[in-house]
Amino acid sequence: MPATATHCPYCALQCGITLTPERRGMRLEPSDFPVNKGGLCAKGWTAAELLDHRDRLLTPLVRKTPGDRSSPLREAGWDEALELISRRIKSSQQAYGPDSVGAFGGGGLTNEKAYTLGKFVRVALRSSAIDYNGRFCMSSAATAANRSFGVDRGLPFPLEDIARARTVLLVGANPADAMPPAMQYLDAGRANGARHIVVDPRRTATAAGSYRHLQPLPGTDLALANGLTHIAVREGLLDSDFIRDRTTGFEAVRAATASYWPDRVERMTGVSADHLRETVRMLATERPAMILTARGAEQHSNGTDTAQAWLNLALALGLVGRDASGYGTITGQGNGQGGREHGQKADQLPGYRRLDDPAARAHVAAVWGIDPDELPRPGLSAYEMLDRLGTDGGVRVLLVLASNIVVSAPHANHVTNRLNALDFLVVSDIFLSETAALADVVLPTSQFAEEDGTMTNLEGRVLRRRKAVEPPPEVRTDLEVMKALADRLGRGRFFSDDPRAVFAELRRASAGGIADYAGISWERIEAEEGVFWPCPAEDHPGTPRLFTDGFPTADGRAKFHRVEHRDPAEMPDRAYPYVLTTGRNMQQYQSGNQTRRVSSLTVALPEARAELHPDLARRHGIGDSDLVELRTRRGRAVFRARLNPGIRPDTIFAPFHWVGANLLTDPALDPHSRMPAFKACAVAIAPVPEGTT
Known part of the structure; x- marks a missing residue:
């Protein structure tokens, strides 16, 4: 059977891989792509195991008792699920206005899906309520x-x-x-x-x-x-x-x-x-x-x-x-770069255009075939939108694509409460994530090897994701779902579920913008092993290196900005004497919704472990592998201790791939980017006797 050249579904390197169908499953091998040059990490080597995983979502799910989240999820057909979603969208907007319905996207969506999600919210829903998990990252x-x-x-x-x-x-x-x-x-x-x-x-x-x-x-x-x-x-x-x-x-x-x-x-x-x-x-x-x-x-x-x-x-x-x-x-998420360029951020239009710029609105509206006045104004950033879910003036019906907010958002207990306060929650994913488990409707979506599209890696290199295998019979792509919902909302004429056609439109919408893809075609990507943006014309070579001749500012110069140190929003004190910081482990990725299901990765790292210095551990009577409770002003979580002489004695590290770390983190926002303060908050630690959790 023929091999398909494509890319790893995980981080922003987007390493080149080849997939070859075999009698049982897929054979995955690294390719000599310019980024990874034949290298691959443990996560990449095991990515094909997700395609036929026993936990895979294979059909839409809806609550057995509509409106009752305590009732079990049951299998449903696509017509039933889509009709239920469209009906709830219409009734919410009729009662509470367009912004009562919103969407939360993911940094792993292809460029085509991220672009269409931004367009779907603004054209089909006519709402300003959209942001994505890249707000928590880049x-x-x-x-x-x-x-x-x-x-x-x-x-x-x-x-x-x-x-x-x-x-x-x-x-x-x-x-x-x-x-x-x-x-x-x-x-x-x-x-x-x-x-x-x-x-x-x-x-x-x-x-x-x-x-x-x-x-x-x-x-x-x-x-x-x-x-x-x-x-x-x-x-x-x-x-x-x-x-x-x-x-x-x-x-x-x-x-x-x-x-x-x-x-x-x-x-x-x-x-x-x-x-x-x-x-x-x-x-x-x-x-x-x-x-x-x-x-x-x-x-x-x-x-x-x-x-x-x-x-x-x-x-x-x-x-x-x-x-x-x-x-x-260094961009982290798989399409963290492309995902923030084409309109799924609250303040953004395709091509890295600003939603509050009249010229940008006019250009994109012309490509979309609508009046610029139909475009909503900028909405709230990710955490601000989540913080207001289910409240007067907030989003009451939320669509989540490829994001596991329950694990990845700061102050996660609060965010979970807000998700539960929604009138209606829809989640599209490949597995029943912690967030999907709260939903009124769960939609099974295609995986990386089951779809065509493009990704943009951490270098600004636009890559081709190629379909290697058909998705299971009752699984659809997010493009197909958005097109079907737009049809039911009377706006289907503005949308396509063909990724090649969507990318052609994205090229026109981005033309003349900062992130200009106008000269990038699927054919060029394949012939050149990726094309670097900006690339304004088909005869333009692309731009591997920026700033060699100037800067895309009004005067062509880079601008210094005076900045002063200020303390973190939350400092250690007697009650919470240490600093908690969070980050990644090698074997896991993001919220762990994928990697925690891969046996070889979970054997290598079966649970979250909090790292602390041996001196700090002795002070509290904690030994290596003991259970410890970390406590902040927002919540408590239990971890195994890992003693590490290489960490500061006043600092504790917790990985964010499991439910736990983000029960503790501080949602204080950067005033400019609206980024939460994941990397520093005050924490207390205590040993937990075995058998008491």
Whole structure:
């Protein structure tokens, strides 16, 4: 049987794989794609096991007693399920208005599905109520990049450039666990003499392989970055020509960082003044050099300003726009880049256009064949929308596509209560996730190998997802579901369920925008192993490297922004004396709805384990593998303890792949990006006697 070249369904690397049907199941092998070059992680190797998994949803489910969430789910036909959904949409909007119905999307949706979801909410529902789980992932770095560079593309250069950098500063990133195939680029750099510095409160696998590991207190990365800029000013390490010729606003940053002298920053962060000086000297003199941030720096109530501080440092040193050099942020979710470009964010239209921009509204409305005045205004961000579910003026009927909010949202007990307060909840997924288990209607959707479409990886490389096998008979694609619902709502003429036709429309809608896909066709993607946006015309080569000649800002210059450290929204005190931070484990992905069902992955890591320093453990009489209770102002959760001498003694780490960590996290929002503060809140710990849970 023929093999199909496609891509792994997990992280934003989107590693190349081939799938070959066999008598029993699918054979999955890595391909020599430019991103992974034959590499694959444990999650990728096992991805095909999901296709015929015993837990797979194979038919729509509805409540046996309509309106009673305590009643069991039963199998139903598609006509019954879709008719029930459309009827509840119509009755809610009739009673409470268009914005009483909304949608919550996922960062794993193809470009075609993310684009159609944004269009569906605004054209079929005529609602402003839409956002997606990327608001919990990339939004702070995206906001900082947009306001400085005029564009947000996570990595403005290909991964291969990382291997050619002499100095790499990784801030809050652990690719060794989160995306292992990317480590080949860091390994290649080190083999050629590069030195890497990792900023992380834990001594992760990535930090263990670095030249220098800096361990700041969670929530102090902005002070650390400002302290490095202070040293660059003081020691004459600035690139004055670059600042003069290609940027604006540096004097305000110079003034702001004047008070971040090394000894003060050492007291604030816990990083020694000597290591601060060494770090900035390496970035300034051992070129090419780059600064890469990830969620550890960004998932804070001041995450945008923190990302901005690192971006300011890269500009001050003249790193940006030069060969194998610059600033980038590492996108996490499979289509986290493409998913935030084409309209499933509350304030966005396709092509990274702003929904409140009259010219953008006119362009997209013309492509969609509607009057610009029909488009709603920007809606609420993800957590703000979830916080108001079921209330007067909030969403009362919610459609969730490819997102497990019960596990992934902060202050998860509260969010679960809000989901239960809805008049009607619809979830489309491949398995009965914790969120789907709360739904009035559950819709079975196709998987990665059962659909065609495109994805955009962390480099801005647009890729082809190819169908290798037909979905089960009663499983439909999300495009088919949205088209069928639009038909029932009297708006079907605006929609297609053909992914190729949808991508052709996406190209027209994005044309002239920041994320311009106009020159990218499925044929080009296949011939060129992906095409980098922006690509405004079919004869344009695409743009692997941004900023070499200028910035897409009004004056063509990058903009510095003055930022100041402020404490996390919640600081340790006597009742909650430690800092809780969250993150990933190698064997699991996102909410674990997929990976927790793969036997080899669960054998390797069967349960959530909270990491704490042995000194902290001794203080509380806790041994390795003991049960512990973590408690914050929002809830309690029980974990197995893992003693780790590589974590700060004042910090506890909990993975977010199971129900637990996000029962504890702080929903305090960044004022610019509306990102919740996943990475720092106050926590208490206590041992739990065996048999008492």
